[in-house]
Amino acid sequence: MEIIEIHHPINNQTKFADPIVLAMGFFDGVHLGHQKVIKAAVNKAKERGIKSAVLTYDHHPQMVYGALSPHDRRYLTLPNEKMKLIEQLGIDKVFLINYSYAFQDQTPQEFVDNYIVRFNAEEVVAGFDHTYGAGKEATMEQLSKYANGRFQISIIPPLELREQKVSSTSVKEKLDVGDVKTVQQLLGRPFSINGPIVHGEQVGRTIGFPTINVAVDPLKWLPGIGIYVTKVKIGDNYYQGMASIGKNVTFYDDHPVTIEINLLDFNQNVYGENVTIYWLDWLRGEVKFADVDKLINQLKLDETATRRFFANN
Structure with a gap:
């Protein structure tokens, strides 16, 4: 699996020739919900006969929006762990972006033009609650407006276990009380x-x-x-x-x-x-x-x- 580290702003001359199916998310923990998103991208890429890729970030996006306590600065999967788990799911390449204030300050349209289009994505896959910047406009429901027909979009619904949404937050809550069986x-x-x-x-x-x-x-x-x-x-x-x-x-x-x-x-x-x-x-x-x-x-x-x-x- 190829890992491409990117610092914003991306060089205007940077373009990627190979078409891809792109899964987007922070994916801390790579839990079953994350796996559902990533596997969907891998399967769709195989159907199209192209490569699969992940767009993810080098640290908590929340670090840009406000102070995190030492407790909340921690991760379920450290960077090397996360990369190994993503690779095991069959992804061909990872775009690892430094999540900075300048990156999140892009408009949703700028994000799509600067990254998704430049990555040569034929299809984008993400969870229903994934966002790609600040503001209420950077939602998956709005993504088709910014795509303007240049790529397809697959929104993955929430995954539930015993009527509870599978999420990084739920994993952390169970770990905090020692419930490693549910984890x-x-x-x-x-x-x-x-x-x-x-x-x-x-x-x-x-x-x-x-x-x-x-x-x-x-x-x-x-x-x-x-x-x-x-x-x-x-x-x-x-x-x-x-x-x-x-x-x-x-x-x-x-x-x-x-x-x-x-x-x-x-x-x-x-x-x-x-x-x-x-x-x-x-x-x-x-x-x-x-x-x-x-x-x-x-x-x-x-x-x-x-x-x-x-x-x-």
Whole structure:
């Protein structure tokens, strides 16, 4: 898949010869709704015998419109993750645009002329609620007016799961409360996090439950604080584990949030390995135990529940 990075204003001499079917969207999370849009573009391109492409942005468009809290600046899929997921759906090229004030300050007609037409789109595919700039005129319902017959338009209706719209917002809301099972249904895959294994305080090994500590990009959205069933990929191998996202409250009063995973039946030195964590089920919330023995007893129960999960799944 070819990735073409674009900074506005695009050079007037820039033109693309190959006709395409173009899917538009920010696609954070690449959830089932996003996949529906992207797959539609891929299928329509195959029907036409041309290439498929995605127009997307390098960061939250909301950053241009106002201040975002540190929490809301995070992403379900970091840029490299998003590109890999889009590629897996069969897209041939991505136009990755820097979403700046100058870009969003275009009129809808300027956006269509400067980008969609110049990209040589024969057909544009997007979700029903997709917008392409500021103002009430930059909607999918209005796009045909700006297209002026130069390309076809396919508007994809909302996708619902259990009478709830599948959206990036709904994925984030479920992650915040630890409902990773529903998140898996919304994404069509387990939610995952990547990062290197780093040294921690090594408290776990003193109580018989050694853990790997995983450093995560601060821009990555995390599941809510709690204890989870996870699968961890190290190299080409997968391991069962129970993970904690929390502040280690039994041992510390003011500790930063960390990700620690006790891998079942595992005894290797893997510091520095880049791993992928797949979040499969919620076990319980984080608890401040009165003493270490009570913590150990609970960890034994957590291990039993984790083994039961994998035995049944």
